[in-house]
Amino acid sequence: xxxxxxxxxxxxxxxxxxxxxxxxxxxxxxxxxxxxxxxxxxxxxxxxxxxxxxxxxxxxxxxxxxxxxxxxxxxxxxxxxxxxxxxxxxxxxxxxxxxxxxxxxxxxxxxxxxxxxxxxxxxxxxxxxxxxxxxxxxxxxxxxxxxxxxxxxxxxxxxxxxxxxxxxxxxxxxxxxxxxxxxxxxxxxxxxxxxxxxxxxxxxxxxxxxxxxxxxxxxxxxxxxxxxxxxxxxxxxxxxxxxxxxxxxxxxxxxxxxxxxxxxxxxxxxxxxxxxxxxxxxxxxxxxxxxxxxxxxxxxxxxxxxxxxxxxxxxxxxxxxxxxxxxxxxxxxxxxxxxxxxxxxxxxxxxxxxxxxxxxxxxxxxxxxxxxxxxxxxxxxxxxxxxxxxxxxxxxxxxxxxxxxxxxxxxx
Amino acid sequence: xxxxxxxxxxxxxxxxxxxxxxxxxxxxxxxxxxxxxxxxxxxxxxxxxxxxxxxxxxxxxxxxxxxxxxxxxxxxxxxxxxxxxxxxxxxxxxxxxxxxxxxxxxxxxxxxxxxxxxxxxxxxxxxxxxxxxxxxxxxxxxxxxxxxxxxxxxxxxxxxxxxxxxxxxxxxxxxxxxxxxxxxxxxxxxxxxxxxxxxxxxxxxxxxxxxxxxxxxxxxxxxxxxxxxxxxxxxxxxx
Numbered sequence: 113x114x115x116x117x118x119x120x121x122x123x124x125x126x127x128x129x130x131x132x133x134x135x136x137x138x139x140x141x142x143x144x145x146x147x148x149x150x151x152x153x154x155x156x157x158x159x160x161x162x163x164x165x166x167x168x169x170x171x172x173x174x175x176x177x178x179x180x181x182x183x184x185x186x187x188x189x190x191x192x193x194x195x196x197x198x199x200x201x202x203x204x205x206x207x208x209x210x211x212x213x214x215x216x217x218x219x220x221x222x223x224x225x226x227x228x229x230x231x232x233x234x235x236x237x238x239x240x241x242x243x244x245x246x247x248x249x250x251x252x253x254x255x256x257x258x259x260x261x262x263x264x265x266x267x268x269x270x271x272x273x274x275x276x277x278x279x280x281x282x283x284x285x286x287x288x289x290x291x292x293x294x295x296x297x298x299x300x301x302x303x304x305x306x307x308x309x310x311x312x313x314x315x316x317x318x319x320x321x322x323x324x325x326x327x328x329x330x331x332x333x334x335x336x337x338x339x340x341x342x343x344x345x346x347x348x349x350x351x352x353x354x355x356x357x358x359x360x361x362x363x364x365x366x367x368x369x370x371x372x373x374x375x376x377x378x379x380x381x382x383x384x385x386x387x388x389x390x391x392x393x394x395x396x397x398x399x400x401x402x403x404x405x406x407x408x409x410x411x412x413x414x415x416x417x418x419x420x421x422x423x424x425x426x427x428x429x430x431x432x433x434x435x436x437x438x439x440x441x442x443x444x445x446x447x448x449x450x451x452x453x454x455x456x457x458x459x460x461x462x463x464x465x466x467x468x469x470x471x472x473x474x475x476x477x478x479x480x481x482x483x484x485x486x487x488x489x490x491x492x493x494x495x496x497x498x499x500x501x502x503x504x505x506x507x508x509x510x511x512x513x514x515x516x517x518x519x520x521x522x523x524x
Numbered sequence: 525x526x527x528x529x530x531x532x533x534x535x536x537x538x539x540x541x542x543x544x545x546x547x548x549x550x551x552x553x554x555x556x557x558x559x560x561x562x563x564x565x566x567x568x569x570x571x572x573x574x575x576x577x578x579x580x581x582x583x584x585x586x587x588x589x590x591x592x593x594x595x596x597x598x599x600x601x602x603x604x605x606x607x608x609x610x611x612x613x614x615x616x617x618x619x620x621x622x623x624x625x626x627x628x629x630x631x632x633x634x635x636x637x638x639x640x641x642x643x644x645x646x647x648x649x650x651x652x653x654x655x656x657x658x659x660x661x662x663x664x665x666x667x668x669x670x671x672x673x674x675x676x677x678x679x680x681x682x683x684x685x686x687x688x689x690x691x692x693x694x695x696x697x698x699x700x701x702x703x704x705x706x707x708x709x710x711x712x713x714x715x716x717x718x719x720x721x722x723x724x725x726x727x728x729x730x731x732x733x734x735x736x737x738x739x740x741x742x743x744x745x746x747x748x749x750x751x752x753x754x755x756x757x758x759x760x761x762x763x
Contacts, residue, residue, distance in 0.1 A: 428619045
């Protein structure tokens with residue numbers, strides 16, 4: 113039989129029993145819907161996280177003290193004291209790292225800040241005057257501190273929106289003094305509400321000159337991080353190499369395994385986070401896939417019932433000249449069309465729900481969420497659903513093809 | 525010309541230790557263009573014989589040649605092709621696809637044939653016309669009366685222009701008037717269109733529309749003789 117008419121016949125078989133067909137494919141519809149939602153939201157989450165990382169600027173590389181962790185369970189000494197004032201000077205020297213346009217030291221830690229009777233647990237962030245460019249920050253009111261403030265270890269602070277709200281309420285914060293560790297910091301700038309940027313929540317952060325932070329807040333002679341900005345995307349790799357060599361020389365390290373620092377690029381970070389979201393997505397997809405198997409068994413069950421019920425039809429077709437192969441193809445196509453249609457419905461449902469969810473996430477919750485149409489997932493879902501029809505349809509179809517015409521014709 | 529020849533055909537159903545012989549040692553031959561009735565009471569083995577003759581089932585022993593070739597000389601696909609192109613079947617229970625239209629039901633054998641699909645419509649319409657159901661062309665089969673259903677079944681059997689038409693109790697589910705129309709069509713097919721017709725029935729009156737009656741009793745041929753005073757029905761359909 114020509115394949116065109118096999119499709120015809122199979123389609124007729126499906127449409128003759130509309131409600132049964134609908135119930136049969138429900139399992140597939142639900143499974144595919146779940147997979148599409150998970151994959152679309154997973155992609156959205158990944159984009160969101162990567163955007164956050166990009167918020168730090170893609171040309172930024174971060175020098176972290178201590179040994180690079182070798183895996184998730186490897187707890188390296190995160191707060192090592194290997195990054196010193198001398199290292200900063202060396203990295204800033206164009207002879208050592210010609211492609212570094214900016215080098216910024218960072219210190220951070222939790223402290224209690226108070227104003228009047230109010231106290232708030234805030235994050236002290238000691239940085240240089242370059243911090244607005246590194247994190248794309250601009251004060252809503254006031255200004256950032258300057259190089260002069262760094263030199264003079266000025267007691268000035270730029271506060272996040274949450275700190276302003278908690279300590280000052282509706283009162284004017286600019287020019288007021290916040291008390292941290294027995295020192296009074298004059299508020300010279302207030303940041304707009306920004307939410308989480310990369311790993312820092314600037315809303316709860318009080319940014320002060322790093323010199324002040326070293327001397328009066330943390331009382332240490334080292335830094336927690338260096339942020340280096342490469343002068344272009346193309347020179348990131350070179351910047352990392354030069355900075356590594358400079359620090360090794362400074363620390364007299366000859367064996368790279370003995371490094372007491374490591375350098376992370378945004379690309380590293382992005383790929384590391386990408387792996388996490390990928391694994392999570394894959395796990396959820398695997399769970400959803402179980403429902404597809406269940407749906408497939410449902411299809412097989414109904415197809416077997418259908419073969420028994422249509423024994424007469426099979427016998428008749430055979431008496432009229434259908435070969436075993438014609439019957440096999442007819443029932444196989446029926447199963448595959450059922451699951452294929454189920455897959456299409458699942459895709460439409462899944463994409464709609466994922467789109468709805470992305471609207472809720474942006475409009476209601478306020479994430480910078482972007483809906484992503486899961487093209488890969490759509491193609492996979494189509495393939496998988498028709499594949500299920502093939503796998504679970506072959507046995508019933510073989511049963512149908514095996515029926516002898518007289519047994520089939522006698523069947524009442 | 526000889527179309528069908530059986531020698532000592534026996535069919536045993538393997539449903540017990542001994543097996544039940546449904547037909548035993550049946551031998552006869554049928555020429556092209558004959559109108560034969562195979563007659564016998566229910567359980568006599570006449571339907572089993574029809575299944576063997578129609579290549580729907582294989583005899584346990586003995587020889588059967590259709591067009592000079594036996595079942596075993598064909599592959600499975602060739603058997604299907606012979607059934608499709610050379611044989612037409614009419615069953616007591618009509619066996620139409622209830623939700624499909626008259627035209628679609630009649631087209632069914634063409635789906636499995638080598639006839640190019642451009643000719644299907646014309647061939648099927650011609651076949652429906654020949655049983656006088658042009659006005660029911662697009663009706664769904666389940667909405668037809670019993671007599672009309674059987675005429676659709678005959679049209680379906682005819683559509684591929686087969687050499688032989690097997691009719692298994694075609695009037696068994698019909699009232700006498702509808703039955704007469706069906707017999708009229710079968711006689712016309714035999715006489716005007718030169719189709720070989722093999723009719724299975726348990727009724728003497730129905731059998732006597734044929735030229736020759738093979739009587740089966742307990743799986744054996746009791747008699748094989750021409751019909752004297754054959755019943756003739758004319759003009760029930762096309763007046």
